[in-house]
Amino acid sequence: MARPRRGHELAAETVIDAAAEVFAANGFSASTLDQVAERLGVTRQSVLGRFPSKRDLFRAVLDRDRHWADQMLIAAASIDDASPFASLIRFLGLGEEGRARIRLQHVLQGEAIAGDADTRAFILERNRVIHDQIFQRAQRADALGILAPGWTVASSATAIMALINGLQTLILLDPDAPVKDAFDRAMAGFILKGEEE
Known part of the structure; x- marks a missing residue:
């Protein structure tokens, strides 16, 4: 700086x-x-x-940080029907700037849990924004009939939110962790596969 x-x-x-x-x-x-x-x-x-x-x-x-997060959002109209969850990778913080942002978020999560009002409001709002993005994609997958069996829109959105949070933690602790491959494989598991040829 x-x-x-x-x-x-x-x-x-x-x-x-x-x-x-x-x-x-x-x-x-x-x-x-x-x-x-x-x-x-x-x-x-x-x-x-x-x-x-x-x-x-x-x-x-x-x-x-809220302004930066707003710029990361993708309109529901631009969701890729073939792979509706793929664009969520932007929330992993794979680049240096992204890691700095998610580091702030993860450090503040502890203080939010401990009861600081400002950090709690920030973390709850950040989580709501990310959850809304995931929920839109789960709704789209469901409407297309490609949401994997056993998953509802709500349960898949919650599971993907937890997965993203966990992968963020991994990449903060080890920038070389293979989180992209894990993310891609997990997202594929939420999509109904076509019939085997």
Whole structure:
């Protein structure tokens, strides 16, 4: 990350970038404005000049992440009928930026479970958005008559959501884990196969 030169006003986005890295490394509770300032090479007062509190800065990080997640969404009209679940791979965080985003999400999940209101609201909203994307695809597969036997729209959406969450954890712990192959094989299992020739 490019450090701002001393004596120049910090851009809000620069502060948000640094804060996102600090929050992803430490969570909200254990992070401090001093750590954000140190990452930027400025004083705590400089950070406070942009954001009046750690909570305000945290909300700005979450707002930016929501915007990024919104850009990831695919309209229901563009779902591939031949493989309706394939595009969900974008939620695995296979690229460097994606991993940074899901790292923040996974670190905050623990704090959400522990009861922090802002992180809980963020995680619940993020999960709802991803679940809606999966549910749309399960509905489409069901409407086409290709949802594998034994799966309902609701049960397949829940199972795929859990699978994505687990694969995200694996890739955060080991970027070389073969999650793409596991994802592809699992998604194929939700689709009714044609008759053997």
